[in-house]
Amino acid sequence: MLKRLIDLLMGRRRVLINEDERAVWLYKGEVRGILGSGEHVLPNWDGSLQVDVCKLVQPMFVSTYAQALLEKLPEDAARHLTVVRTGENEIAVIERDGMLHTVLAPDTKVILWTDAGPWKTRLVDIGEAAQVDPKLLRRLQRAGKGQLVSQFEVEDGKVGLLIMDGVLAGELQAGVYGYWNPGRKVTVRQVDLKRQSLDVSGQEILTRDRVTLRVNIAAEYRVADPLKAVTSVKDYADALYRALQYAFRKTLGALTLDQILEQKITVDAEAAEKVRADMEAIGLEVSEIALKDVILPGDMREILNQVVSAQKEAEANVIRRREETNATRSLLNTAKVMAENPVMLRLKELEALESIAGKVDKLTVLNGTSGLMNDLVKLTG
Structure with missing residues (x-):
């Protein structure tokens, strides 16, 4: 109670900043500095002290007094703030305590609380190197920070034609590729090489x-x-x-x-x-x-079928005539043999009688068989 009374009489104020906090203080509307953790005694005549407290859980420093701090109090700013800037052809990959934190687009500035780190910044010249390093590409994928990257996968058995801003830039074999896309249009046309x-x-x-x-x-x-x-x-x-x-x-x-x-x-x-x-x-x-x-067409198919049918019929007729001719020739030869050999004729008669006898109950021979039997006796005698 006594401290408060003394501070009030001396025109000052005690401010306590926790370990997870930092603060920007102003006196009579003028930026005076950044407060680290601990207790601070600051001038406060006429209640002109202003203290803006920031939580380090939000590592980015966003304040209307940022530019005033950087210009008027560069030493204080350098002790507490980390400033990252990118040029027109640069990408900044920012790591926080070894983990990927954010990726800055070209022509961008961000201010970070140094004590919220440690911070590591990697600047990439995307004017010279449009392709994203494969290891970095995998990190960006895992962290979900691929907004500034155009990613393409070329399948096995295909080749990818890389086109940048409408100009063919090269061929890509099977694999996964990433390209920085700020300020450029990147496409890949895949061509299948399989049969x-x-x-x-x-x-x-x-x-x-x-x-x-x-x-x-x-x-x-x-x-x-x-x-x-x-x-x-x-x-x-x-x-x-x-x-x-x-x-x-x-x-x-x-x-x-x-x-x-x-x-x-x-x-x-x-x-x-x-x-x-x-x-x-x-x-x-x-x-x-x-x-x-x-x-x-249907009508032509019918005509062709008729032609084929007629051709086959003609061929069949030729074959039948040939067979009939052969049969007639065979009968003529048989007749000649029988005319020259009466016994052969008699044998044919017996064969005919045998065939008929097997099919009927009674057979009557009108001319008798004596002539036939006499010829057989002569043949065997």
């Missing part, structure tokens, strides 16, 4: 003999030169699709229906040669190209 298939279905083609067909075409390809494939055409898969259409239209349109059906393998080879040459120029390697299906 792929492409189907061109239901293409209508008019043959030389004016028959409308629908054909299905299949092709297998892979990207051999990703840079050329992306920069030569807008869409390399669409370019292959159109090349297949054009090549087969041109090849099949110069042939009749019969030629197409008879020379299907040759047609494939002729059309494929042109397609492969054109696609090689845009970085594609085309392996298999095949004319899978030739689909005829």
